[in-house]
Amino acid sequence: MEVQLQIKMNEKLFLRNPEQTELGKRIIQYGIQLIHEIGFESFTFKKLAECIGTTEAGVYRYFENKHRLLIYITAWYWSWFQYRVKIETKNINDPEIKLKKVITLLAKTVEDDNKTLHVNESMLHQIIIAEASKTYLTKNVTEDNKELFFKPYKDLCAIIADIILSYNPKYKYPRSLASTIIEMAQFQIFFMYNLPSLTDFSKTKNESKVVSFLEDLVFSAIRKK
Amino acid sequence: MEVQLQIKMNEKLFLRNPEQTELGKRIIQYGIQLIHEIGFESFTFKKLAECIGTTEAGVYRYFENKHRLLIYITAWYWSWFQYRVKIETKNINDPEIKLKKVITLLAKTVEDDNKTLHVNESMLHQIIIAEASKTYLTKNVTEDNKELFFKPYKDLCAIIADIILSYNPKYKYPRSLASTIIEMAQFQIFFMYNLPSLTDFSKTKNESKVVSFLEDLVFSAIRKK
DNA sequence: CTTTATATAATAGTATTGCTATCATAATTA
DNA sequence: TAATTATGATAGCAATACTATTATATAAAG
Secondary structure, X not given: OOOOOOOOXXXXXXXXXXXXXXXXXXXXXHHHHHHHHHOOOOOOHHHHHHHHOOOHHHHHXXXXXXXXXXXXXXXXXXXXXXXXXXXXXXXXXXXXXXXXXXXXXXXXXXXXOOOOOOOOHHHHHHHHHHHHHHHOOOOOHHHHHHOOOOHHHHHHHHHHHHHHHHHOOOOOOHHHHHXXXXXXXXXXXXXXXXXXXXXXXXXXXXXXXXXXXXXXXXXXXXXXX | OOOOXXXXXXXXXXXXXXXXXXXXXXXXXXXXXXXXXXXXXXXXXXXXXXXXXXXXXXXXXOOOOHHHHHHHHHHHHHHHHHHHHHHHOOOOOOHHHHHHHHHHHHHOOOOOOOOOOOOOHHHHHHHHHHHOHHHHOOOOHHHXXXXXXXXXXXXXXXXXXXXXXXXXXXXXXXXHHHHHHHHHHHHHHHHHHHOHHHOOOOOOOOHHHHHHHHHHHHHHHHOOO
């Protein structure tokens, strides 16, 4: 039996649904690969088109511009991540264990999930680390936010905030702590590999250390005093 | 008596020292203004040139490209910030008070410091919040890091890590906590204004709340248990 | 007081980026 | 069989990201 995973995406993110055609799927697949390879700044639709044997105009039929494509794959990632959180924390009632599970999921390298054929999740995770902040660090944040482009990210933040509150209902900053965990999971990994003196993990380069740091930080903050 | 502040910048950041000429200073002054106004993505040397009454080629004589200019002003900001930390924590021995001072400096709006005539620090702070991550989230990090472009940021991180250690010499993650404080001071403020559901400060929009959150986070983590 | 160096202005030019538009054709669907 | 739909092929255009050349004004050095 084969199980396949389909994620329902915000329709305003694309001009034509890339999940529904062969070319569309290749745009996503090789888009992820190319951004990973050369970085978002050097990435162009022309290069992507050459890479998948179509024309620039062909890619533009699916996405308004490369920034929209980045938002699309980022939103896809966080939706997928939320699904993982749900299945991985299923039947766990202890909020401490739940929270630890989430932190591990956030900071540890993912293996490619074969349920989504054209998405390499491991590569995607690396893109999220290096590029995802660029989706919202723009003059368009407010508009893009109104279109609900960041909904998957915000929903995840709300889910984590809820776990925090169920651990300690009196903790005053559940959402800020949630967004801190998410962002720092990405940033500390990026720093560890690229600017190691900004972390304490320079020698080992082990994502478990990031997990330990975040767990210590979070549970110190929310432990009932 | 007039006191003026000069910050010695890494020579590799520019082609010609902008501090030493009139045009150079205008490039910095109006560069900050224009990036603040239209965002780094829309910012071009052509627009800047028009804005200050020179030509595109004129600006290129000072900076290799706009990314270098962004690194320059970011490095300037962190150098200046480090100087502020030094004078503001002078004669304070208690590491707790020191750390609180640093957090306040990080998260609270700065007033324009008249010691630096051509730099509007308040505007610059807003650029740091929205654009500074883009200096290192590139495929060039490693190279740029080797050229010491991020030294001011890393030095500040080390200074904060030292204060953390003097508060609790046994704390295991002083550097990661330091970079977390710095990054989160910027991100929580950005979220508060632009994606408020990622924070707990949506209604008040008050930077003091960010300070409270960070203080709570930091001192919970480093308090001796 | 002349020579030299320095800073800028003015202009031109080129490759790449970031698009939009049009037309033809192949493959599906009604 | 007709009508969509998806793609391919080609063209074109304005903006971006530079580099190069020449002229001129000014300041510093001899």
